[in-house]
């Protein structure tokens with residue numbers, strides 16, 4: 391768990407913004423603040439083509455902005471037309487990668503086992519991992535949320551020990567992604583505790599306390615503050631509202 395000021399504000403731009411747009415966004419974001427924002431570290435998962443320019447702009451920012459990718463292949467290199475490797479992402483300037491996003495699982499048929507192989511490669515390559523887990527509507531209604539979280543988390547992280555410190559868990563209930571309202575704060579807090587208990591049971595109490603768990607799903611500048619007030623929420627993973635300077639800077643400022 392994290393203290394208030396170190397909660398992480400992470401943007402997931404999905405398939406939005408060219409490299410020029412990314413660079414302008416980051417330069418303007420950095421000039422919005424005369425002193426560091428309340429949440430003093432921002433992470434942005436940008437399209438592959440924008441990583442290099444975004445990283446260049448972030449290097450000149452007045453407060454820390456980390457740049458990362460939204461996916462990668464698990465192989466070191468090879469005949470995988472259209473894919474990208476961890477080494478390529480690092481060279482371009484990425485310091486982290488989002489893995490297991492529900493859009494990757496659902497639209498691109500990524501299995502828990504494949505996500506596991508990607509996590510292994512990312513960590514070996516020195517990238518931090520944001521591992522997304524979350525139940526869909528049917529799973530929640532069938533009372534299977536805990537089972538789904540357990541399966542997704544334990545399969546993705548099987549075989550790891552202390553290295554799971556390099557993994558940030560993003561709890562993203564699929565049924566609230568891209569909607570108008572997030573999951574209720576008490577539900578978010580409850581599922582974060584469930585995730586911490588899984589880490590405690592499978593690894594140990596120290597890691598369960600240390601590992602960061604962020605929430606994602608319809609976060610915007612009107613609801614971010616309430617969610618961040620939950621003790622077990624170490625930050626936010628924000629899709630739509632991270633595309634606008636106005637809302638992303640308001641969230642960073644803790645408004």
Ligand code: PGA
Nearest residue numbers: 567568607608628629630
């Ligand atoms: P959203 O997306 O904030 O637009 O709901 C979150 C995500 O998919 O990571």
